[in-house]
Amino acid sequence: MHLPDFKVARSSDKKDYVTKTYRLNEKYLNKYKGETCYLRTYGCQMNEHDSENIKGILTLLGFTFTDKMDDANLIILNTCSIRENAHNKAFGLLGRVKHLKENKPNIKVGLCGCMAQEEIVVKTIMEKYPFVNFVIGTHNFYELPEILEKEELSNNQQIEVYSREQDLVERLPVVRASKYKAYVNIIYGCDKFCTYCIVPYTRGRQRSRKKEDIIKEVEDLVKEGYSEVTLLGQNVNAYGKDLYSDYSLAELLIDVAKTDIPRIRFMTSHPWDFNDKMIEVIAKYPNIMPSIHLPVQSGSNRILKLMGRRYTKETYLTLFHKMKEQIPNCTISTDIIVGFPGETDEDFKETLDLVKECKYDNAFTFIYSPRVGTPAAKLKDNVSKEVKEARLQELNCLVNKYFKENNDKLVGKKLKVLVEGISTKKNEYFGYSETNKLINFTGDNIKIGDIVEVLITDSKTWSLDGYVK
Ligand code: SAH
Ligand code: SF4
Ligand code: F3S
Numbered sequence: 001m002h003l004p005d006f007k008v009a010r011s012s013d014k015k016d017y018v019t020k021t022y023r024l025n026e027k028y029l030n031k032y033k034g035e036t037c038y039l040r041t042y043g044c045q046m047n048e049h050d051s052e053n054i055k056g057i058l059t060l061l062g063f064t065f066t067d068k069m070d071d072a073n074l075i076i077l078n079t080c081s082i083r084e085n086a087h088n089k090a091f092g093l094l095g096r097v098k099h100l101k102e103n104k105p106n107i108k109v110g111l112c113g114c115m116a117q118e119e120i121v122v123k124t125i126m127e128k129y130p131f132v133n134f135v136i137g138t139h140n141f142y143e144l145p146e147i148l149e150k151e152e153l154s155n156n157q158q159i160e161v162y163s164r165e166q167d168l169v170e171r172l173p174v175v176r177a178s179k180y181k182a183y184v185n186i187i188y189g190c191d192k193f194c195t196y197c198i199v200p201y202t203r204g205r206q207r208s209r210k211k212e213d214i215i216k217e218v219e220d221l222v223k224e225g226y227s228e229v230t231l232l233g234q235n236v237n238a239y240g241k242d243l244y245s246d247y248s249l250a251e252l253l254i255d256v257a258k259t260d261i262p263r264i265r266f267m268t269s270h271p272w273d274f275n276d277k278m279i280e281v282i283a284k285y286p287n288i289m290p291s292i293h294l295p296v297q298s299g300s301n302r303i304l305k306l307m308g309r310r311y312t313k314e315t316y317l318t319l320f321h322k323m324k325e326q327i328p329n330c331t332i333s334t335d336i337i338v339g340f341p342g343e344t345d346e347d348f349k350e351t352l353d354l355v356k357e358c359k360y361d362n363a364f365t366f367i368y369s370p371r372v373g374t375p376a377a378k379l380k381d382n383v384s385k386e387v388k389e390a391r392l393q394e395l396n397c398l399v400n401k402y403f404k405e406n407n408d409k410l411v412g413k414k415l416k417v418l419v420e421g422i423s424t425k426k427n428e429y430f431g432y433s434e435t436n437k438l439i440n441f442t443g444d445n446i447k448i449g450d451i452v453e454v455l456i457t458d459s460k461t462w463s464l465d466g467y468v469k
Contacts, residue, residue: 001160002137002159002160002161003122003161004117004122004137004161004162004163005119005163006118006119006163006201008163008164009117009163009200009202009204010200010201012164012165012204012205013205017165017167017207018167019167019170019213020167020168020170021170021171022169022170022171022172024057024060024173025145028060028061028145028149029061030060030061031061031062031145032061032062032063032073032074034062035062035063035074036063036065036066036071036074037058037072037073037074037075037076038065038067038069038071038072039051039054039055039058039065039076039078040069040093041078041113042078042080042089042090042113043078043080043081043082043086043113043114044080045183045230045267046185046234047113049183049185049232050078050138050141051078052174052177052183053141053172053174054076054078054112054141055174055175056172056173056174057142057145057172057173058074058144059173059175060173061145061148069100072107073107073108074107074148075097075100075107075109076109076111076112077090077093077110077112077113078112078113079113079115080115081115081121081202081371082198082199082369082371083366083371084370085369087115094109094129097109098131108133108134108148108151109131109132109134110132110133110134110136110144110147111125111134111135111136112135112136112138112141113141114138114198114199114202115202116135116138116161117138117201117202117203118198118201118372118373119373120372120373122135122159122161125157125159126157130157133151134147134148134150134151134157134159135157135158135160135161136160136161137161137162138202138204139161139162139164139165139204140160140161140162142172147160164204165188165204165205168207170209170213178420179225179226179449180225180226180228180418180420180449181226181228181229181230181418181420182221182226182229183230183232184217184218184229184231184232185209185232185233186209186231186249186252186266187206187207187208187233187235187236187238188208188233189203189204189206189207190205190206190234190235191205191235191238192235192308193308194297194307194308194309195306195307195375195376196307196337196340196368196370196374197371197374198371198373198374201373201374206238206241206242207242208238208239208240208242210243211251211252214252214256215255215256215259218259218261219259221261222260222261225449226261227261227262227263227418227449227451228261228262228263228264228265229256229261229263229264229265230264230266231252231253231266231267232266232267233266233267234268235268235269235270235273236249236266236268236269237249237270237273237274237275237278238270241273248275248277248278249266250275250278250280250281253278253282253285253288254281257281257287257288260287261287262287262418262451263287263289263418263434264285264287264288264289265289265291267293268293269294271294271296271315271319272309272311274294279322279323279326279327280326282330283326283327283328289436290327290328290329290330290331290434291330291331291332291434291436292323292332292333293332293334293335294316294319294320294332294333294334295334295335295336296316296334296336296358297335297336297337298336298337298343298347298350299350299352299353299354299355300313300346300347300351301314302347303340303342303343306340306341306342306379307337307340313350316354317354317357317358329434329435330435331361331362331406331435331436331437332358332360332361333360333363333364333436334358334362334363334364335363335364335365335366336351336363336364336366336395337365337367337368338351338365338366338367338368338388338391339367339383339388339391339392340368340376340383341368341379341382341383342379342380342382343368343391348391351395352394352395355398355399355402356398359402359405359406360399360403361402361435361437362403362436363399363403365395365399367389367392368381368388403461403462404459404460404461407437407459407460407463407464408459410437410459410464411456411457411459412456413456414453414454414456415433415434415435415437415439415453415454415464415466416451416452416453416454417431417433417439417441417452417453417454418431418432418449418450419446419448419449419451420432420448421448423440427442428440428442429441429442429443429448433454437463438463438464439454439456439465439466440464440466441454441465441466441467442467442468443468443469452468453468453469454466454467454468455467455468
């Protein structure tokens with residue numbers, strides 16, 4: 001048994017990791033043929049991609065997958081810790097699983113993802129959720145075959161969570177959700193320790209994948225016919241810092257652009273690590289999409305400092321405007337937290353003012369949620385629930401106004417769209433523009449996976465309508 005410990009996670013120094021190649025012990029191949037898994041994923045793209053790897057491993061074990069929890073022999077929750085409601089969703093589902101298991105006691109239940117790395121979650125599972133068969137952490141989720149076996153042999157709840165990050169593992173099996181768009185990890189973990197955020201504790205220190213491994217993965221995706229890759233990391237702009245002295249995200253983007261993959265996206269960018277060369281490269285290569293997610297979190301320097309974000313409103317705005325000027329048609333989206341402890345009306349007004357200046361194309365807005373073990377959770381939370389909710393509503397009204405205004409400007413323009421599927425409305429396709437706008441459109445002889453030119457005829461707050469001639 002290995003239990004998570006935030007103190008160990010915080011003090012970890014990650015220096016001694018190496019890169020290994022994944023190998024499945026042959027004795028596990030098809031061991032579970034005929035069995036079915038229900039895999040539920042919460043949280044960010046990182047978790048979605050981990051789930052693609054989990055599916056890859058379970059497929060080799062012989063599992064097939066179902067959308068109906070009631071049909072499954074194995075239920076896995078790949079969880080997220082970022083806010084209280086992510087916790088509540090996972091525990092809510094565990095409540096349903098408990099009922100199901102009362103009638104079908106042989107079902108196996110496992111929990112992985114960020115919640116598995118949290119001391120208080122694991123303690124709760126051990127004390128109150130004895131029907132959960134295993135908990136496996138983010139650093140070793142690929143040991144799933146071994147943990148399933150251990151559980152079967154011992155018939156005891158298994159907890160295998162490492163607080164220190166483990167070696168990087170390459171060539172994990174993968175079953176991707178899309179045939180056209182793929183996630184490619186470039187950097188794991190985060191060293192920023194923003195005071196409100198749990199990610200550095202659940203995902204460990206920053207560790208970059210070797211450039212050769214990333215480029216090879218993208219080259220293989222090109223051969224398989226993929227049209228788009230999203231380079232993933234909690235802070236992609238820190239890529240390479242822990243590995244190279246002269247190779248950063250800018251150089252990686254150039255090398256990935258040269259693979260001729262039609263579209264490259266990357267997320268998330270921390271403003272602190274964004275440099276001029278990265279902007280130049282994004283502007284120069286047509287297959288690097290002009291769409292940047294640049295979380296600001298707050299427009300008040302006082303709050304940014306309390307959050308430990310390492311930039312000021314002024315330096316953020318300088319970067320923002322540089323991007324807008326140098327990258328043609330660039331869209332920028334953001335994340336904003338309201339109701340951080342001590343946020344005054346004046347602080348919040350500064351956030352609104354910043355939004356008025358940036359007129360974002362998209363924004364994800366959140367009410368601050370204290371996370372046990374993070375420094376901000378110890379601050380006195382003196383903003384009432386009503387005030388937080390009112391601020392969120394006011395902010396949402398404002399950001400929505402700019403989404404619509406920005407979209408209105410696109411009516412009459414032609415946008416290149418990667419066709420992703422057919423929407424619920426009959427005969428309408430959907431896909432995203434280079435600038436990451438959702439487009440619903442009609443047309444003849446359209447194939448999913450193609451990149452087509454759509455004439456925009458109408459705009460809504462979160463999408464655009466159009467047709468292919
Ligand atoms: N690595 C990314 C963000 C990952 S988390 C970055 O630094 O930009 C995604 C978003 O969740 C954050 O940008 C932040 O806006 C929000 N978030 C993180 N912790 C939160 C908390 N404790 N309460 C509310 N929102 C939070
Ligand atoms: Fe969390 Fe900050 Fe790291 Fe983003 S940069 S994952 S908000 S600690
Ligand atoms: Fe959630 Fe973990 Fe992602 S906390 S947002 S799943 S890194």
